Amino acid sequence: MAANEHPSPTAMSGRRKLHVKSYGCQMNVYDSHRMADTLAREGFIESPAEDADLLILNTCHIREKAAEKVYSELGRIRQLKDAAAHEGRRVIIAIAGCVAQAEGEEIIRRAPFVDLVVGPQNYHRLPALLARAERDGKIVDTEFAVEDKFEHLAAPTPEATRARGVSAFVTVQEGCDKFCTFCVVPYTRGAETSRPVAKILAEAERLTQAGVREITLIGQNVNAYHGAGPDGRPHTLGMLLHALAETPDLARLRYATSHPTDMDDSLIAAHRDLAKLMPQLHLPVQSGSDRILAAMNRRHTRTDYLAVIARLRAARPDMAFTSDFIVGFPGETEDDFRATLRIIDEVGYAGAFSFKYSPRPGTPAADDENQVDEVVKVERLARLQAAVEHRQTTFISGCVGRTFDVLFEKVGRLQGQLVGRSPYLHPVQVMAPTSMIGTIATVTITGIGSNSLFGTLAHSLHLDAARPALADVGA
Numbered sequence: 001m002a003a004n005e006h007p008s009p010t011a012m013s014g015r016r017k018l019h020v021k022s023y024g025c026q027m028n029v030y031d032s033h034r035m036a037d038t039l040a041r042e043g044f045i046e047s048p049a050e051d052a053d054l055l056i057l058n059t060c061h062i063r064e065k066a067a068e069k070v071y072s073e074l075g076r077i078r079q080l081k082d083a084a085a086h087e088g089r090r091v092i093i094a095i096a097g098c099v100a101q102a103e104g105e106e107i108i109r110r111a112p113f114v115d116l117v118v119g120p121q122n123y124h125r126l127p128a129l130l131a132r133a134e135r136d137g138k139i140v141d142t143e144f145a146v147e148d149k150f151e152h153l154a155a156p157t158p159e160a161t162r163a164r165g166v167s168a169f170v171t172v173q174e175g176c177d178k179f180c181t182f183c184v185v186p187y188t189r190g191a192e193t194s195r196p197v198a199k200i201l202a203e204a205e206r207l208t209q210a211g212v213r214e215i216t217l218i219g220q221n222v223n224a225y226h227g228a229g230p231d232g233r234p235h236t237l238g239m240l241l242h243a244l245a246e247t248p249d250l251a252r253l254r255y256a257t258s259h260p261t262d263m264d265d266s267l268i269a270a271h272r273d274l275a276k277l278m279p280q281l282h283l284p285v286q287s288g289s290d291r292i293l294a295a296m297n298r299r300h301t302r303t304d305y306l307a308v309i310a311r312l313r314a315a316r317p318d319m320a321f322t323s324d325f326i327v328g329f330p331g332e333t334e335d336d337f338r339a340t341l342r343i344i345d346e347v348g349y350a351g352a353f354s355f356k357y358s359p360r361p362g363t364p365a366a367d368d369e370n371q372v373d374e375v376v377k378v379e380r381l382a383r384l385q386a387a388v389e390h391r392q393t394t395f396i397s398g399c400v401g402r403t404f405d406v407l408f409e410k411v412g413r414l415q416g417q418l419v420g421r422s423p424y425l426h427p428v429q430v431m432a433p434t435s436m437i438g439t440i441a442t443v444t445i446t447g448i449g450s451n452s453l454f455g456t457l458a459h460s461l462h463l464d465a466a467r468p469a470l471a472d473v474g475a
């Protein structure tokens with residue numbers, strides 16, 4: 001019997017309230033939704049944190065004192081739990097995500113009012129774990145499960161999908177085998193695994209039937225994807241994208257986050273061949289210095305990276321790129337850092353995330369003796385961010401006067417205004433009727449904000465006027 005087939009007391013005690021607080025990456029957002037979907041089957045409805053009977057913190061461990069932040073948040077949560085206890089109501093506190101995986105028992109030791117600690121590979125066991133925690137007290141489950149959690153996690157109802165909007169994430173791969181020397185992911189998320197093609201196609205079908213128009217395939221190292229195809233042989237991400245592009249009513253595809261060495265021919269061909277695949281790619285380089293890239297175990301040089309960018313631009317000339325950067329990696333000199341500044345201009349990034357190196361216990365770089373002084377890190381981060389901002393402004397300014405297809409997602413702040421996304425993921429604000437939510441229209445960009453665009457409908461007949469708007473789909 002699968003773990004989540006055990007009847008639990010929660011399933012029998014009617015509607016209880018659940019709040020999942022998500023930190024960190026898109027994978028955590030997806031996981032939080034799947035946890036809520038699985039617990040919905042057990043009778044839980046989502047609520048604000050103050051009213052919750054079950055509070056789950058889905059934590060992130062990637063950078064900067066992550067565990068400490070969770071412990072300080074737990075201080076506040078304890079007050080919630082105590083206040084509820086005063087009213088005679090029991091609140092169950094669960095810690096999920098990568099801090100749960102990394103800290104395990106330590107969480108219960110430092111915060112004894114926590115009831116359940118569950119690692120990212122075990123979310124499908126939540127209903128059973130919850131029942132055990134309620135019955136027997138503290139439970140910690142951070143084993144890497146042998147069974148496929150996706151087989152057991154519930155799919156969202158069409159109503160839940162609709163409430164989450166027209167753009168959805170689908171996890172296609174998890175974990176990472178790259179072992180960059182700064183990164184905890186291979187330890188917290190485990191070895192690289194890919195979901196079978198058929199499961200992903202079925203999920204895409206279900207989502208689009210509920211009104212989703214854009215799917216972002218996600219994974220810690222998404223382009224290492226190698227899930228089993230219908231013939232049992234592994235599919236690359238490029239092959240998967242080709243198959244997904246056939247999904248009726250699916251208008252847009254994206255994927256994140258990619259490793260430069262896994263940009264294979266089939267993926268580059270997908271960018272050339274598939275109009276549905278958006279011309280935007282997050283391709284982290286981390287550093288522009290070959291010496292630092294080697295110390296990071298990135299497995300590529302600056303030249304290799306630039307060659308990948310050139311191939312993608314040749315396949316799809318309107319591609320825009322974003323990146324992640326780490327400054328102050330152990331041993332980084334001023335010259336190394338300048339090489340990073342130079343690559344920003346060479347690629348002409350449309351934007352980037354940048355971080356000060358943060359030693360993660362258990363990773364090789366944390367033990368390096370040549371740690372960079374905090375003052376230097378702060379100074380380099382400011383210089384890097386100024387360079388990125390300059391590029392970002394150049395990109396945004398260049399959008400004025402262009403026309404983009406915009407996927408309308410929701411109502412804007414002003415009366416009569418909708419907010420959509422450009423192919424490059426920028427929010428675009430346009431005066432347009434609510435009935436256009438879920439449709440794609442051609443928009444002329446007339447102005448810019450700090451990282452957003454303003455536009456007008458290029459012509460009154462939008463691209464897929466024949467399709468019902470999301471607001472009209474379903475019940």
Ligand code: 5AD
Nearest residue numbers: 182183284324325355356357358360
């Ligand atoms: N210190 C700083 N930044 C880090 N990242 C990952 N690990 C660390 C670390 N130890 C950054 C990388 C990665 C992004 C998700 O987080 O840039 O691409």
Ligand code: SF4
Nearest residue numbers: 176178179180183185
């Ligand atoms: Fe971490 Fe990405 Fe490197 Fe994997 S490829 S170890 S997830 S930075």
